[in-house]
Amino acid sequence: MPTVSPPADPEADPRVRAVFDDIRATRGSTFINNFWRYLAFDADLLAQTWAEVKAVMATPSALDPKVKEMIYAAVSAANACDYCAHSHLAAARAKGMTPAEQADLFRVLALAGKTNHLANAIRPPVDAEFLQSSHIHGKTDP
Amino acid sequence: MPTVSPPADPEADPRVRAVFDDIRATRGSTFINNFWRYLAFDADLLAQTWAEVKAVMATPSALDPKVKEMIYAAVSAANACDYCAHSHLAAARAKGMTPAEQADLFRVLALAGKTNHLANAIRPPVDAEFLQSSHIHGKTDP
Amino acid sequence: MPTVSPPADPEADPRVRAVFDDIRATRGSTFINNFWRYLAFDADLLAQTWAEVKAVMATPSALDPKVKEMIYAAVSAANACDYCAHSHLAAARAKGMTPAEQADLFRVLALAGKTNHLANAIRPPVDAEFLQSSHIHGKTDP
Amino acid sequence: MPTVSPPADPEADPRVRAVFDDIRATRGSTFINNFWRYLAFDADLLAQTWAEVKAVMATPSALDPKVKEMIYAAVSAANACDYCAHSHLAAARAKGMTPAEQADLFRVLALAGKTNHLANAIRPPVDAEFLQSSHIHGKTDP
Amino acid sequence: MPTVSPPADPEADPRVRAVFDDIRATRGSTFINNFWRYLAFDADLLAQTWAEVKAVMATPSALDPKVKEMIYAAVSAANACDYCAHSHLAAARAKGMTPAEQADLFRVLALAGKTNHLANAIRPPVDAEFLQSSHIHGKTDP
Amino acid sequence: MPTVSPPADPEADPRVRAVFDDIRATRGSTFINNFWRYLAFDADLLAQTWAEVKAVMATPSALDPKVKEMIYAAVSAANACDYCAHSHLAAARAKGMTPAEQADLFRVLALAGKTNHLANAIRPPVDAEFLQSSHIHGKTDP
Numbered sequence: 001m002p003t004v005s006p007p008a009d010p011e012a013d014p015r016v017r018a019v020f021d022d023i024r025a026t027r028g029s030t031f032i033n034n035f036w037r038y039l040a041f042d043a044d045l046l047a048q049t050w051a052e053v054k055a056v057m058a059t060p061s062a063l064d065p066k067v068k069e070m071i072y073a074a075v076s077a078a079n080a081c082d083y084c085a086h087s088h089l090a091a092a093r094a095k096g097m098t099p100a101e102q103a104d105l106f107r108v109l110a111l112a113g114k115t116n117h118l119a120n121a122i123r124p125p126v127d128a129e130f131l132q133s134s135h136i137h138g139k140t141d142p
Numbered sequence: 143m144p145t146v147s148p149p150a151d152p153e154a155d156p157r158v159r160a161v162f163d164d165i166r167a168t169r170g171s172t173f174i175n176n177f178w179r180y181l182a183f184d185a186d187l188l189a190q191t192w193a194e195v196k197a198v199m200a201t202p203s204a205l206d207p208k209v210k211e212m213i214y215a216a217v218s219a220a221n222a223c224d225y226c227a228h229s230h231l232a233a234a235r236a237k238g239m240t241p242a243e244q245a246d247l248f249r250v251l252a253l254a255g256k257t258n259h260l261a262n263a264i265r266p267p268v269d270a271e272f273l274q275s276s277h278i279h280g281k282t283d284p
Numbered sequence: 285m286p287t288v289s290p291p292a293d294p295e296a297d298p299r300v301r302a303v304f305d306d307i308r309a310t311r312g313s314t315f316i317n318n319f320w321r322y323l324a325f326d327a328d329l330l331a332q333t334w335a336e337v338k339a340v341m342a343t344p345s346a347l348d349p350k351v352k353e354m355i356y357a358a359v360s361a362a363n364a365c366d367y368c369a370h371s372h373l374a375a376a377r378a379k380g381m382t383p384a385e386q387a388d389l390f391r392v393l394a395l396a397g398k399t400n401h402l403a404n405a406i407r408p409p410v411d412a413e414f415l416q417s418s419h420i421h422g423k424t425d426p
Numbered sequence: 427m428p429t430v431s432p433p434a435d436p437e438a439d440p441r442v443r444a445v446f447d448d449i450r451a452t453r454g455s456t457f458i459n460n461f462w463r464y465l466a467f468d469a470d471l472l473a474q475t476w477a478e479v480k481a482v483m484a485t486p487s488a489l490d491p492k493v494k495e496m497i498y499a500a501v502s503a504a505n506a507c508d509y510c511a512h513s514h515l516a517a518a519r520a521k522g523m524t525p526a527e528q529a530d531l532f533r534v535l536a537l538a539g540k541t542n543h544l545a546n547a548i549r550p551p552v553d554a555e556f557l558q559s560s561h562i563h564g565k566t567d568p
Numbered sequence: 569m570p571t572v573s574p575p576a577d578p579e580a581d582p583r584v585r586a587v588f589d590d591i592r593a594t595r596g597s598t599f600i601n602n603f604w605r606y607l608a609f610d611a612d613l614l615a616q617t618w619a620e621v622k623a624v625m626a627t628p629s630a631l632d633p634k635v636k637e638m639i640y641a642a643v644s645a646a647n648a649c650d651y652c653a654h655s656h657l658a659a660a661r662a663k664g665m666t667p668a669e670q671a672d673l674f675r676v677l678a679l680a681g682k683t684n685h686l687a688n689a690i691r692p693p694v695d696a697e698f699l700q701s702s703h704i705h706g707k708t709d710p
Numbered sequence: 711m712p713t714v715s716p717p718a719d720p721e722a723d724p725r726v727r728a729v730f731d732d733i734r735a736t737r738g739s740t741f742i743n744n745f746w747r748y749l750a751f752d753a754d755l756l757a758q759t760w761a762e763v764k765a766v767m768a769t770p771s772a773l774d775p776k777v778k779e780m781i782y783a784a785v786s787a788a789n790a791c792d793y794c795a796h797s798h799l800a801a802a803r804a805k806g807m808t809p810a811e812q813a814d815l816f817r818v819l820a821l822a823g824k825t826n827h828l829a830n831a832i833r834p835p836v837d838a839e840f841l842q843s844s845h846i847h848g849k850t851d852p
């Protein structure tokens with residue numbers, strides 16, 4: 001159950017219309033998912049959030065778009081964000097994530113959950129060597 | 143300040159010695175970071191955890207080792223694990239993460255933190271389309 | 285799906301009855317929301333929790349009741365507590381939160397989620413100046 | 427210990443200089459706190475983040491600036507962000523938060539932590555009434 | 569709504585069949601809960617996860633099985649894991665957790681949520697005495 | 711670095727004195743740890759928090775005091791509360807937690823971290839059987 005009511009006819013607001021048009025054009029799809037439809041309750045918040053998502057996720061950058069979606073999905077699961085885990089796993093699949101890559105993602109996510117809890121209980125001192133990572137060869141450390 | 147005391151001479155225990163030897167051999171380095179040194183307070187927990195880290199992070203799999211470390215680091219930051227964020231950012235750098243890739247990682251992490259909080263406040267219904275992601279073309283959605 | 289079963293007739297227990305009566309009197313409403321109805325599975329836990337909620341949230345104090353509900357709702361979203369985000373956003377609206385204030389709340393919540401993740405990845409040293417905040421004029425810092 | 431190294435002379439980069447100048451002008455202070463100094467490792471991330479902080483926190487809006495900092499600080503504590511809890515409590519004090527208001531903030535934060543955990547264990551169904559909050563009078567519910 | 573599709577006939581894969589058989593034998597029950605049924609989307613992840621769950625939760629060790637399930641349930645609620653809170657509270661009940669013990673568990677969980685948030689806002693220095701806990705008699709401190 | 715300044719002479723305030731006296735009497739020790747010393751910045755918050763800690767942790771109840779401290783410590787690690795993980799592991803040790811029990815606690819905590827992340831990514835439907843846990847025999851499920 002959502003906490004806000006989306007506008008009955010969101011695109012009656014030209015600012016919402018402009019964002020939705022840009023979402024459709026950027027994606028090459030007519031599908032507007034619920035996050036944006038509900039966020040339209042405030043046109044300014046919608047516009048600002050979409051601008052950032054577009055800049056970070058839909059603009060060519062150092063990392064592969066699929067990898068960015070996988071990182072996004074992993075953080076979303078760590079934050080117990082149901083909606084976001086769904087939307088970003090779907091986006092990663094749409095961008096080419098294979099079943100084997102998804103299983104790998106889940107393995108890393110699960111292992112991180114495990115060692116994060118261990119390290120937050122044990123509280124080992126941070127190694128000074130971590131700042132001089134050029135000295136660290138082939139590391140696989142948690 | 144750690145919550146447990148590592149053994150004074152951890153490698154006096156042959157089970158610890160075997161794990162440390164395998165860490166050194168796997169990494170091709172003599173450096174044993176504090177996570178393992180403190181975890182040696184229980185040889186069984188040490189051995190089980192290292193076996194899993196080695197299997198997931200140091201064994202060839204669908205994802206690139208660098209990408210796996212970046213996902214690990216992002217989850218660690220989401221979980222506020224100071225030690226783990228340090229160790230996995232260092233490991234990602236050791237495996238070739240460039241400054242531009244690190245900045246990209248931080249951008250995705252920050253954006254996920256933002257939209258995870260928004261979606262956990264708004265609670266939009268999960269779109270049925272997410273399960274049929276073959277229908278979703280070029281998605282960049284949060 | 286709840287993990288506990290609420291009593292079939294909770295007010296048959298006079299301790300539960302006393303708490304429910306006080307909830308109704310404090311709110312001037314006959315509505316008892318599910319949190320209290322399910323918490324009635326243990327009358328002591330119900331009574332202790334309600335006493336604290338009443339003392340903090342329904343007793344005049346330095347902060348405005350509406351502001352307290354907004355802080356409560358923001359923390360609830362950060363903690364991925366679906367029920368609590370719903371109940372405290374509703375309570376804030378009941379206490380006068382306008383749509384513009386709710387959008388502002390969401391903006392701050394989203395920005396905090398973003399910079400919390402960034403700072404937990406970057407781990408900048410805490411500035412000594414923060415303890416001498418009388419020296420900090422007009423700050424807007426994350 | 428930070429995970430990135432800030433530039434030795436950050437303002438040698440004109441984009442960083444422009445952001446730092448705007449931070450100083452917006453705050454009317456020469457103090458640049460460490461979050462910005464370390465974030466300068468990537469001028470684009472710095473500029474984007476500052477632009478959003480300025481828009482949300484330093485621009486007049488529906489909520490009082492002090493209230494916005496208090497919400498920010500509460501979310502930061504919920505997210506275990508050490509740096510952010512420090513910086514936003516300092517900012518709230520700089521904007522007029524009294525000791526009594528800070529104690530109130532901590533009381534609400536602590537109570538939210540408590541009932542968030544309870545509700546995430548009990549998982550009561552979300553009441554349909556929460557969407558019709560005009561029917562909810564004087565609510566103080568968790 | 570799940571993010572992955574479980575195999576239509578998971579036990580057609582002999583590796584899945586072997587794990588399910590071991591789950592049934594270990595529990596003395598024909599019931600396979602959904603976590604395992606969905607995890608069967610990747611036989612390797614299923615096998616590795618079950619092996620660890622069996623080793624930690626179904627093998628005699630220093631702590632009582634019921635206590636281990638209660639700790640598991642408490643961590644799951646803290647992590648806002650709906651499924652896990654349900655499954656581990658059910659498991660604790662199956663292993664003898666009484667209603668009074670469950671109420672006690674919830675009281676400790678709620679109190680921890682409260683003081684964790686307080687301490688993460690106040691950030692008191694960690695007492696050196698905590699490492700010399702033989703000097704601490706009858707402590708009940710948060 | 712703490713975010714609040716503790717009173718220079720906290721026991722000059724008779725309300726603080728009364729709480730500190732009760733802490734000392736309850737524990738049979740002269741040691742007052744920093745959480746209470748810093749919380750004394752607000753005598754009311756101090757008194758309310760101590761009263762709850764004493765009621766839950768220092769009053770005989772269904773669960774063993776040592777077990778309650780172990781649950782508290784596990785939740786604290788899950789919440790990344792450095793201070794609380796330290797104080798409650800120390801308290802558990804003071805109440806008799808053995809090294810083997812601590813290792814067991816860490817194993818359960820780590821496994822919960824792992825499967826919580828997995829389940830929050832996979833989102834399997836909650837089994838209806840969990841509410842009828844009398845039908846579940848010898849379960850060890852995540």
